[in-house]
Amino acid sequence: MKSHAQIALGFLAFIMMVKAMMIPVVYIDFKINQDYIARVLCINRDKPELNCNGHCILMQKLKKTQETEQSQENQTNK
Template structure:
């Protein structure tokens, strides 16, 4: 009963985010006369023939900045969700329970091991 209106509301909210620039253009087209006459930065310079496009560019820039800010915030949230910190527990064992396994042989014949792996010789 309440699922269908909720789904429609969520769908519309997703569409408004994706079409933010289209809404800015539509608002500009509907109110272009008012914007050119009242809100335009260059209304004192009719030779530029701006007709409110400066205001449109300003609004598009604001919408783009807002979208980038929301994207950065979403990335921060994703990083915080990914970095779940679990406490590190250090178990201390008595020395008598620790067994050290030292390899007896490296698996190489003695002659090869000594001929390749040796400190550099000083020639002088």
């Protein structure tokens, strides 16, 4: 039978892997839905000369993901 320490270590490793994959998941989701995001959600959709193509939304999502990770780290450190 596994000890509690091994189970806890496995759980922490899993959490760290999920956390490390958040930014690539946000980027992959953006690439899959980029046409919809550029057409409907993009803040700059009325300004085609900017060639934003939804990158404004991607930057917002990445910033939110990083802020969430930082707040979780701060809570963990306390």
